[in-house]
Amino acid sequence: MNKRKIINDPVHGFITIDHPLIFKVLAHPIYQRLRRIHQMALAALVYPGAVHSRFHHALGAYHLMGEALKELRSKGVAITDEEVLASKLAILLHDVGHGPYSHALEHVLVSGVHHEQLSLLIMQQMNSEMDGALDLAIQIFTNKHEKRFLYQLLSGQLDVDRMDYLTRDSFFTGVIEGSIGYDRIIKMLTVHNGELMVEEKGIYSIEKFLVARRLMYWQVYLHKTVLVAEKMLVNILKRAKEIGANSPSEFLNMFLNAEMLKHSPAQLLFEFCQLDDNDVMSAVKQWQMHEDKVLSLLCGMLFNRNLLKIKMQTTPFEDADVANKKQTIQSLLQLTDEEANYFVFDGEATNTTYDVHEEKINILFKDDAVKDISQVDNALIQQSISSKVKKYYLCYWK
């Protein structure tokens, strides 16, 4: 009998680990690093419970992948044991490329490289360490495996990634209205013509899922206080780069520095994998005492949760209003025009409830007809609400 381990998860109950390869991946230092990266970046400044890690989320998604495959098999869908294992490995690794405070800092630290590309690079490196044991997992991850529905479970409109993070983020924030009833959705999944679909009687659960996601976006992910905190963190790293500030972490320094360009891709990947949230927060802490006024002010404010003011509205802000606020801070703190931009700035936050062009959640009817969720009779999710919702924000010194 194989070694077998059970992990307590307040969200899903118990998560079972029962294959040597899964153990091996979990134990890998690069994987353990995910323990030190918050799933929700700075959201804990508003929702104090939201301190769960990417490691925990990946475990949860791995669990749901197992549940979904079990359900599909019980409905007669052919899935081999190798495919089960590979799908679980793929979901376990899907987020391994995330850096510290990921969504916020992705563009500052490694501009131009998406975390999914990094995940793939890391998977490939692990694969060579493991003599090709991840071949099939990588095939599925890159959508090159013939059974497309496995890819869709991993990265589609109803993938287990989304199901886990919405459930988990709702759980840890305490925003229970964001819960999505993932267990019912999983029971409703089916495969038709090789594509992942939802049975007819799952329609209302899917509607509910989309509305819960909408709620989570506006109430949590794009909560104005979370937004301003993340923008301030971005500004901090931008400023540090600009003035060549040194952090206590040599690896973080690498990414703030032109030296970086001289390293080989393999070296850079290694260095990237040394970074976690601690490096960033330790830098912020130390830079509170930096001699650069802009940097020290921003760091002191963020570190002690003494944030910039933020307003959000459905129309753009007046240029005059923005200019006016900049003027005030400039003369108050004796800043250059450019420096003032670190304290007063506006922008847009957008979210789409259901994009009828890009998203495809297919409903399978009893008569084998297939319709997109936005096309079923009396759909709640219609053309008319499928456009991007845009909100404008303005951050400024109080």
Place this chain on the structure above:
Amino acid sequence: MNKRKIINDPVHGFITIDHPLIFKVLAHPIYQRLRRIHQMALAALVYPGAVHSRFHHALGAYHLMGEALKELRSKGVAITDEEVLASKLAILLHDVGHGPYSHALEHVLVSGVHHEQLSLLIMQQMNSEMDGALDLAIQIFTNKHEKRFLYQLLSGQLDVDRMDYLTRDSFFTGVIEGSIGYDRIIKMLTVHNGELMVEEKGIYSIEKFLVARRLMYWQVYLHKTVLVAEKMLVNILKRAKEIGANSPSEFLNMFLNAEMLKHSPAQLLFEFCQLDDNDVMSAVKQWQMHEDKVLSLLCGMLFNRNLLKIKMQTTPFEDADVANKKQTIQSLLQLTDEEANYFVFDGEATNTTYDVHEEKINILFKDDAVKDISQVDNALIQQSISSKVKKYYLCYWK
């Protein structure tokens, strides 16, 4: 110090009873009767947990009324202690006029009288027993009290009745996607110009509430198996009336019988208050052995959950199809044309997600603007989905 009692409620935790009048109402035999009336009629045939009573629901709504008033008071809304007590009494009694298997049988047993009128009659009778102690409660219940928001909490688009039954029905059926986050909604309530409103940041919770309600309607209340069972029960009582069948309950007989017309209203009200679900189910049980073929067949089927077949679709059924099915059963069981109607029948079930003309959920913005939930920017709940959704059903002998 007053007598004080705590009741365990799996839905709300603990419910506190702390006023002599509340104790008096709860202990009244007419009130205790609600223990024997299922909140969800025959839904337990599909959702085995859904066996909770109207008594339990009324207690829950009473609890939420207390919570809502506490919240409003803490926001500075003026509410006297007398109004608090009266509002609690009113919600406790709002459903006291429900008869056995209420929604299903209302029209068969006491045709032409709505349960709210019966609730009022009973409240008035109790009030005279209690020397006018319910005066203010009745005033609020009939919307004659000047503080309109108290009536709206009792019977409006966001009343505590609805909040409790959606929450409770979701809990006992296990359809967790139907949960509405009532505690957040209550935190978002406010009063503006004497009207009940929702604060701006509660918009997504309200959307969620409406979508959860929509889901509960189609997935639970109008579930096709629940529907056919309730229709069969209606047919059973209609047939019993038609052929003058006798039940083991003399009170039920009264309502199935022309004698009824000779009784005074006061007598009838007394007799109505003797009825509960047991009377109906005992009759069904006994009528399984009735000599009338139609009655005994229907009773045997319902009692043993061997129901008629039902189909539901978004377009009306073909007349020929219905006629055809009737023909079959008629010759199979040797029935008259009229008798066949008890086994083959069609109809419509309708539900509206949000009726922009009738429903008014007002959102209060920070700048004191007031908008209906369907009028806010980027509303999910729009004109376009505010029309009635109609589904057609056909029940027939398998």
Place this chain on the structure above:
Amino acid sequence: MNKRKIINDPVHGFITIDHPLIFKVLAHPIYQRLRRIHQMALAALVYPGAVHSRFHHALGAYHLMGEALKELRSKGVAITDEEVLASKLAILLHDVGHGPYSHALEHVLVSGVHHEQLSLLIMQQMNSEMDGALDLAIQIFTNKHEKRFLYQLLSGQLDVDRMDYLTRDSFFTGVIEGSIGYDRIIKMLTVHNGELMVEEKGIYSIEKFLVARRLMYWQVYLHKTVLVAEKMLVNILKRAKEIGANSPSEFLNMFLNAEMLKHSPAQLLFEFCQLDDNDVMSAVKQWQMHEDKVLSLLCGMLFNRNLLKIKMQTTPFEDADVANKKQTIQSLLQLTDEEANYFVFDGEATNTTYDVHEEKINILFKDDAVKDISQVDNALIQQSISSKVKKYYLCYWK
């Protein structure tokens, strides 16, 4: 692919039915009868949510049986598909012999016959209807199957029956402290030398299970108000028997009547299977107007939850005190000495936290040693607390 049905259960989530025999048993009228028998008899008079049915409990235990067998198989215990099915059938049917308000009325209605014997009789009858399809299930139920651990899962110290009813009763009463963490216990089950055991690291979960059971007994099952209500119901049926009262249910009459003795066992079994809680409650309702003073008084009180007073203490009541209270009621209501016993009576309620002689919960240590839970080092559950706890109650007219 087999027909497959999913039932929503608020306690366990989703329960899957996927075998024709299971469908057949569930659809049987004798089985459907369990829908009309409350799992917790009159406990709803104290805990309004506790109205769940024996049908629902049996479904839940069936679900847990499936989970436990899946877990054991994954640990390498050999269990055939036939044994899985038979164990599930056995647990589904284990309570089918329960009569109305079972524990309370067992001794009044069918004195001398335990409900487990009735369950067996009914299983045997169903088995002959089903051409022996229940053979193996009956073998397991009667502990004649060689794999003793299957019987232990069905009816042992840690059986799925107990796990479900403690969990379910805790859920529906809202007494959350009574929850037992059944999922962890199931994960800790194992089989050693053919016997069901618990892995070493499950010790604290088992302690917790026993303490939760203790709490449920004293706080819920033997709650003094529940106790007095059940004693009153017993007294009602005793009195009805004594004076030969007629109920609206002819089947109930059979069991209250000497005629019964003339019926054959097969006839009696059939008749017994017609009874449910409604028959009893309809009788109580009608007997409120019976000419016998004792009967009508008791029925009126129980029906309207206007119960006798009850005191509970750890020492027996003084004879003089009891006699005194009897005297009072006798003269007040003009009763004979014997009639007074219906209104004033005392007795004992007992419960044992863990009986070291009868109960055997075996812990399997890593070194293959086996110890009873009361024998492990630093056991909470020790000899000293394994004696029966006795409480004395006195019920009387207020």
Place this chain on the structure above:
Amino acid sequence: MNKRKIINDPVHGFITIDHPLIFKVLAHPIYQRLRRIHQMALAALVYPGAVHSRFHHALGAYHLMGEALKELRSKGVAITDEEVLASKLAILLHDVGHGPYSHALEHVLVSGVHHEQLSLLIMQQMNSEMDGALDLAIQIFTNKHEKRFLYQLLSGQLDVDRMDYLTRDSFFTGVIEGSIGYDRIIKMLTVHNGELMVEEKGIYSIEKFLVARRLMYWQVYLHKTVLVAEKMLVNILKRAKEIGANSPSEFLNMFLNAEMLKHSPAQLLFEFCQLDDNDVMSAVKQWQMHEDKVLSLLCGMLFNRNLLKIKMQTTPFEDADVANKKQTIQSLLQLTDEEANYFVFDGEATNTTYDVHEEKINILFKDDAVKDISQVDNALIQQSISSKVKKYYLCYWK
């Protein structure tokens, strides 16, 4: 109307902040620091969800204090508004003196000073900043206020601190058997002769509370993997001190260094308040590459969760066994005898279910008798199980 804020807490629902002083304390940088200190130190290495902060726990305890006081007031206990506010402030600040990875590192970083003393020092400093606004809070915290029950709620056998951390730790670890039913306990609290007591009918809840606490100790707080990880962290800091290793955090260096002794107490308190978990984990990360073999090995192992082996048993380990294991590692890694102690060491973990001498949970009976929980009839919690449970552990190189 006061400013009012609602914080989402997945454990208690919503936490309301509604007094300027509470806002002021929460916003203080020293208080915000608690966001960066894990409530459960390294437990997340076993329970991945256990990443909640001391900040979150303090908020939760503050909420429960409010609930408990509301309950006591509703029972007629005299408590002024000032006392309510002061009690809330005191509980909010009770843990403010915790350092990084508190329980583990308390003795290494500030040997000889208990975190409660530090909390008091910090409260006094804040109090002088706030012109004495914390006077009454400090009086209660130091048990100098005449109403002793307020101190008992803060720091007694049934204090809100314990109720929150057991509930919260159970919630975030997912060890649901550790949940304690705090809401029922709070409903059962009362005050008699100025002392906090539990009403008679709360006995079983208290038993359950003590058993849940016992379970949490052995299953979570003293889980062997958690234990070894925390011991390794202690060893890391000891070694760093010993060899004078430099960390990236100057404040941490202060506490690892003899320089510290030259600082004034006020300076030291300030410096202590700069420390959080990040400083320690960043040091561990960097020291993986330290030239000292002992330090770098330990850091590498802890950082990548590649821990020492640990055995736990109820009897002490044989000296020969320990010596033997030391020998092995010494020759393998070429270590001195003293260095080997960093990799092979034994010790004791102890916990007492209920110490009858020190703990006093008083039960108030209806007849005004008062008994300790271990003295009530048929007590589960008895003399015999009140002795310390001792377990021996041995950590070693695998």
